[in-house]
Amino acid sequence: MRILLTGATGLIGSRLVQRLAGLGHTVTALSRSPDRARAALPDLDDAWLWRPGEATPPLQSLACDAVVHLAGESVAGRWSAAKKQRILESRREGTRELVQAIADAPDRPAALISASAVGYYGERGDAELQESDPPGEGFLPEVCVAWERAAQGAEALGLRVLRLRMGLVLDPDGGLLGESLPLARAGLGGPLGSGRQWWPWVHRDDVIAAMVAGVTGTAAGVWNVTAPQPVRQGDFARTLGRVLGRPAVLPAPAFALRLVLGGFADEPLLSRRALPVASQADGVRFAWPELEPALRDLLDR
Template sequence: MRIVAAGVSGFIGSRLVAALRERGDEVVTLVRRPPGGPSEVRWDPDGGEFDAAVLDGADAVINLCGAGVGDHRWTDSYRDTILSSRVRPTALLAGACVERGVPALVNASAVGYYGHRGDERLDELAPAGTSFLAGVCVRWERAAAPAADGGVRVVHLRTGLVLGRGEGLLGQLDTVIRLGAGGRLGDGRQWCPWISIEDEVAAIVHLVDTPVAGAVNLSAPEPVRNAELVRAIGRALHRPTPWIVPGVALHLVVGAFADEILHGQRAVPVALEESGYRFRRPELADALRAELG
């Protein structure tokens, strides 16, 4: 297959590109810096700079673009960055897929789509929430609508908490717990819809190949509460996790993002499992052993 991929410089994208190339796919990556070789093409989605001819002959486009939601405090300016870094590339690629006749657009989204829903079990038919990130996800997915309207198979990857060594939430908790300062966040009852990096990558590859369209939750079959996630990481590292990080302390450190940390989504992968995907690491303890050794 010939695949064009954007936003793949991070730990999910880099592993995804490696997996696709390992199985023999031709992968062209869109980059914002000067290209480093024939498999890279420069683009600037903020300025609308993109030669859509790169999509000619592509079997699928994968778009994982988006600024990290936890990378900076949520000033008004950074909230705009979180939104625009997702919507602009998606809109540009959606239109180009129709123009160039690309059969499939596999586009990132997040379980944040569902907002703060307590213990409600959330499959892909659940409505959007009302939080800031829920609003971002709604507009993000809506930006791909022109592709779906134009006959392109569009998949929205509603990804949960991806567990990978040294990366994302696991990387942060790993360091803290190794230092003996680990503990639950707030009351620890918020749901954490986790997924191993192995399954995240394998599921995306599966969705490139499988005629599925619409929203797909990328999370393991059994989400856990934050307190259990922290305890499980502690067990994998053979370290105690006795502490409690109060919500007020989180707000002081990370600002408004604390509201997302202290609430969760009990998301379940109904569409993914119905599509025939079988999880490599469905159990949290096994997923953590694979990453933390």
């Protein structure tokens, strides 16, 4: 297949490029820095310039079988008013522009696989959440609803649209795990707040596998891409401490957490017990359903 990625240079995208190319697909990218993308990702067949929020992507980039849309301003860092605007606009306007270009392209792809996040659900206590549940309240639910709605615009063009609500992707190279490792290694990775909030974690390899299944399969709608066994944050902290050989008994002080994670600091306090119900029903298999083996694999312990 010929597959176009946005956000190919990111934590998830760069691994996906490698996997798709390894499977024999032709992978191209839209990037704000196509030269940097080509240099960083030797598996890319081609890359075009696109700055989401400023213009529609070049139409020739859409001569492909499927588009995987991952681009968006990182949610990590301090959430100033300007940063929140970038988080929302890069996704809402960016996705609208992408769908507009698909509408205008002489050769249209057949599928759009668009990233979303468990941020969709907001704060939900102990409720078990599946894909059919309504969105929560707050900034991240607002972003995810706007992002998904924009992606669904491609349905009217006849595309198969699959939205992937990803959980907290565990990867020692970045994201929540990568950023919090220094604290955990210092023995400060203990409970955050009550520690009773549910963390919808997922091993990075299971995310890539779900994306490959989404691109090459026939499913449409929404998939939660989260491990089948979410854990409470306190259990996550204890398990991580055990894997690192650093008992995580001391609660992470809120100020230290904010220092390391910036505005991201509120996200780990939210409880979202998301379950991959529709994704598993559609045949997605999670190689890493349990946290401890997943962390041991990721941290080589």
